[in-house]
Amino acid sequence: MDSLPIKDARPARITREEALAMHAEGRPGKLEIRLTKPLTTARDLSLAYSPGVAEPCLEIHRDPATAYDYTTKGNSVAVISNGTAVLGLGNLGALASKPVMEGKAALFKRFADVDSVDLCISTEDADEFVNCVRYLGPSFGGINLEDIKAPECFVIEQRLRELMDIPVFHDDQHGTAIVAAAGMINACHLTGRDLKTTRIVINGAGAAAIACAELIKAMGIRPDNVILCDTKGVVYRGRTAGMNQWKSAHAASTECRTLSEALEGADIFFGLSVKGAVTPDMLKLMADRPILFAMANPDPEITPDEAKAARPDCIIATGRSDYPNQVNNVLGFPFIFRGALDVRASTINDAMKIAAAEALATLAREDVPEEVSGAGAGRSLRFGPEYIIPNAFDPRLISRVSPAVAKAAMESGVARRPIADLAKYARGLSARLDAGVGALEKITEVVRESPQRVVFAEGEEETVIRAAIAFRNAGYGNPVLVGREDRIHAIAAALGIPLPEGMEIANARLSAKNRVYADWLYARQQRHGMLLRDCQRLVNQDRNVFAACMVANGDADALVTGLTRSYASALENVTTAIDPRPDSVMFGVTMMLARRSGTVLVADTAIHERPDATTLAEIAVQTAGLARRLGLAPRVAFLSFSTFGDPKGSIPGPIRDAVRLLDGREVDFEYDGEMAADVALDPALRSIYPFCRLTGPANVLVMPGLHAAHILTKAVPRLTSATTIGPVLMGLTRPVQIVPMGAGVNQILDMACYAAYAAVVHQAAE
Numbered sequence: 121m122d123s124l125p126i127k128d129a130r131p132a133r134i135t136r137e138e139a140l141a142m143h144a145e146g147r148p149g150k151l152e153i154r155l156t157k158p159l160t161t162a163r164d165l166s167l168a169y170s171p172g173v174a175e176p177c178l179e180i181h182r183d184p185a186t187a188y189d190y191t192t193k194g195n196s197v198a199v200i201s202n203g204t205a206v207l208g209l210g211n212l213g214a215l216a217s218k219p220v221m222e223g224k225a226a227l228f229k230r231f232a233d234v235d236s237v238d239l240c241i242s243t244e245d246a247d248e249f250v251n252c253v254r255y256l257g258p259s260f261g262g263i264n265l266e267d268i269k270a271p272e273c274f275v276i277e278q279r280l281r282e283l284m285d286i287p288v289f290h291d292d293q294h295g296t297a298i299v300a301a302a303g304m305i306n307a308c309h310l311t312g313r314d315l316k317t318t319r320i321v322i323n324g325a326g327a328a329a330i331a332c333a334e335l336i337k338a339m340g341i342r343p344d345n346v347i348l349c350d351t352k353g354v355v356y357r358g359r360t361a362g363m364n365q366w367k368s369a370h371a372a373s374t375e376c377r378t379l380s381e382a383l384e385g386a387d388i389f390f391g392l393s394v395k396g397a398v399t400p401d402m403l404k405l406m407a408d409r410p411i412l413f414a415m416a417n418p419d420p421e422i423t424p425d426e427a428k429a430a431r432p433d434c435i436i437a438t439g440r441s442d443y444p445n446q447v448n449n450v451l452g453f454p455f456i457f458r459g460a461l462d463v464r465a466s467t468i469n470d471a472m473k474i475a476a477a478e479a480l481a482t483l484a485r486e487d488v489p490e491e492v493s494g495a496g497a498g499r500s501l502r503f504g505p506e507y508i509i510p511n512a513f514d515p516r517l518i519s520r521v522s523p524a525v526a527k528a529a530m531e532s533g534v535a536r537r538p539i540a541d542l543a544k545y546a547r548g549l550s551a552r553l554d555a556g557v558g559a560l561e562k563i564t565e566v567v568r569e570s571p572q573r574v575v576f577a578e579g580e581e582e583t584v585i586r587a588a589i590a591f592r593n594a595g596y597g598n599p600v601l602v603g604r605e606d607r608i609h610a611i612a613a614a615l616g617i618p619l620p621e622g623m624e625i626a627n628a629r630l631s632a633k634n635r636v637y638a639d640w641l642y643a644r645q646q647r648h649g650m651l652l653r654d655c656q657r658l659v660n661q662d663r664n665v666f667a668a669c670m671v672a673n674g675d676a677d678a679l680v681t682g683l684t685r686s687y688a689s690a691l692e693n694v695t696t697a698i699d700p701r702p703d704s705v706m707f708g709v710t711m712m713l714a715r716r717s718g719t720v721l722v723a724d725t726a727i728h729e730r731p732d733a734t735t736l737a738e739i740a741v742q743t744a745g746l747a748r749r750l751g752l753a754p755r756v757a758f759l760s761f762s763t764f765g766d767p768k769g770s771i772p773g774p775i776r777d778a779v780r781l782l783d784g785r786e787v788d789f790e791y792d793g794e795m796a797a798d799v800a801l802d803p804a805l806r807s808i809y810p811f812c813r814l815t816g817p818a819n820v821l822v823m824p825g826l827h828a829a830h831i832l833t834k835a836v837p838r839l840t841s842a843t844t845i846g847p848v849l850m851g852l853t854r855p856v857q858i859v860p861m862g863a864g865v866n867q868i869l870d871m872a873c874y875a876a877y878a879a880v881v882h883q884a885a886e
């Protein structure tokens with residue numbers, strides 16, 4: 121065995137030293153446990169520990185089901201191994217399996233917000249192993265067995281399933297089979313294969329291989345068309361050497377005795393064995409456009425480069441994340457357990473596994489959001505030979521796979537707590553991973569209920585076209601793309617995403633409204649230095665002006681622009697046709713959505729370089745209003761470098777005046793300042809300011825100036841996992857949003873959705 125099989129000169133490759141350094145750095149390993157309840161005061165201690173803890177104990181004793189209400193059980197999974205088949209590295213023992221098990225626990229958390237601990241059990245004896253695990257049930261909502269070699273893994277899983285009343289799932293068997301099956305469905309789709317006539321050779325006859333054989337047969341591949349091979353060659357009927365009952369169940373009636381012979385004319389190769397187990401010459405024997413899944417980890421049975429050299433017509437996948445098409449159980453177990461836990465499934469059955477495989481396969485065939493394409497090291501991800509399976513970082517996985525699993529659990533009668541509204545559940549799942557989606561959820565719900573007509577001014581931009589299609593597909597309303605029809609269709613065709621039926625395009629130059637808008641604009645601007653011909657030229661040639669005229673004249677509900685022009689110039693174009701609200705201030709709010717601190721609104725992040733006291737006070741009032749619409753109880757902090765006069769300096773003057781102005785207005789939200797950002801966000805730091813009027817962490821931060829606002833909102837997402845949306849433009853008479861230049865599809869979509877939401881609010885107020 122090599123010291124570390126990481127040696128190809130691909131850009132994403134890592135070195136042995138880097139891998140070791142990463143694991144050793146700081147707190148060794150990859151996990152820590154965090155508190156979810158405060159333990160700072162004597163009262164906290166009394167509640168969380170003695171005497172308070174007695175109450176949930178007694179409740180659970182009375183009704184065991186309440187353990188799901190009072191403890192971590194319902195979101196906890198144990199990742200358990202004895203280290204007898206660590207990846208494809210062989211029997212390394214329990215201790216050496218720990219990095220993999222910690223890794224699986226980390227993936228559970230990262231991808232599905234499942235809390236997980238690794239338990240490495242140092243016995244190779246199946247009975248001892250079962251005895252050790254069977255009594256752990258009370259602590260966990262599920263058991264994920266990992267890297268236990270065949271055939272013991274089959275006995276262990278079966279016995280634990282019988283003994284425990286929570287899902288027991290051997291990931292290397294079922295997780296792998298589910299993901300491989302999903303990839304296979306799509307690869308067959310691309311190569312025009314019918315499962316009923318497809319011939320497959322599986323190299324390996326252990327945990328993963330046997331489970332793959334079972335699942336693909338259940339999905340329609342004919343048993344006669346599946347051949348397994350192991351260290352002794354083909355697993356054929358009548359063979360006696362190295363056999364067990366699980367291999368016998370899949371023994372083929374064939375004259376083939378070697379992997380080479382089996383591969384002659386085969387359509388698919390699944391490698392679930394070890395590095396280098398298949399040679400280029402063997403692949404040359406396979407059918408046209410062969411499908412090769414070399415899934416051994418960390419090194420595949422054959423590298424994609426070698427496979428492509430031997431068979432340029434192949435579709436190749438591996439278990440690694442540094443090649444295209446990662447067929448790895450990471451796409452399965454986090455989301456499968458999420459769905460199973462959420463319906464308190466008693467088991468994970470075949471219906472749930474097939475539902476997961478189908479959800480994965482379907483997702484890969486959809487358009488891929490830009491953030492996901494970006495994560496693929498500069499590759500453009502679009503369904504095809506290089507992208508047959510979703511990327512592990514695809515944020516849509518949780519909201520697609522877990523609900524499919526939960527639904528299958530309910531339909532097959534193993535859900536102990538069914539979910540009534542699966543669509544709502546799916547949306548909530550996205551929010552679990554990205555608080556941004558949670559805040560946006562409120563907005564999107566409103567928009568879905570009242571779809572809006574939103575004009576996308578830069579309709580000839582590829583990103584805008586994709587955002588507009590996504591807007592329509594999400595049910596937010598009808599997008600109108602401003603641009604030339606032939607050009608937009610050509611771009612969409614080149615992208616491989618045809619414009620949906622009825623998608624509206626408005627060509628400013630050819631529009632029947634062109635004359636009406638020019639006259640209307642002239643009436644508005646004639647005393648502001650514009651001639652009729654200036655207005656005609658603007659309406660004809662400036663998409664922002666044309667789009668703004670549409671909104672101002674009631675031909676669209678809202679407008680989104682900004683991708684190709686600076687914020688200031690886009691705003692100038694738009695305000696030619698749309699006025700600021702007379703009774704308010706025009707400014708920008710950036711929503712910062714952090715996992716730990718929740719949603720925080722920061723303002724002004726767009727317009728006023730040095731706002732005076734009146735402007736600051738008005739910004740506070742309007743942002744508090746937005747916070748309330750988003751479901752937050754506003755707690756406004758006026759930020760500065762100083763906290764209540766310490767240290768002394770020049771900026772706090774207007775800020776203090778703003779606080780005084782609000783004192784005089786009797787507003788209905790909490791506010792205070794000036795204060796530093798840490799004091800605003802962390803109430804514990806306020807103990808020395810007992811007079812401070814904020815009762816909790818601030819969720820509206822009014823910034824002293826644009827420089828500080830920009831530094832904050834641009835630095836935070838790059839330094840933390842917080843998501844930012846905005847700046848959302850406030851204070852215009854009609855809903856307009858200006859995205860930052862170079863924004864991605866999702867950013868444009870979010871802002872279009874917000875514009876639509878503002879339109880709904882505007883209509884309700886009229």
Ligand SMILES: NC(=O)C1=CN([C@@H]2O[C@H](COP(=O)(O)OP(=O)(O)OC[C@H]3O[C@@H](n4cnc5c(N)ncnc54)[C@H](OP(=O)(O)O)[C@@H]3O)[C@@H](O)[C@H]2O)C=CC1
Pocket residue numbers: 204205206207208209267268269270291292293296323324325326327328329349350351352362391392393394395397415416417418438439447448449450
């Ligand atoms: N991509 C993914 O998501 C996953 C990949 N895997 C990979 O699959 C492989 C097997 O894992 P798992 O099933 O858990 O392990 P097991 O120990 O249960 O099975 C290993 C199997 O591989 C066979 N084998 C070993 N060497 C060869 C060889 N040279 N030619 C043919 N067969 C061989 C063994 O044969 P015999 O029975 O004769 O000993 C055995 O059947 C590993 O490389 C692992 O990393 C596993 C799970 C997930």
Ligand SMILES: CC(=O)C(=O)O
Pocket residue numbers: 206207208267291292416417439448449450
């Ligand atoms: C991916 C995995 O679980 C394995 O290779 O064992």
Ligand SMILES: [Mg+2]
Pocket residue numbers: 207266267291292
């Ligand atoms: Mg494994």
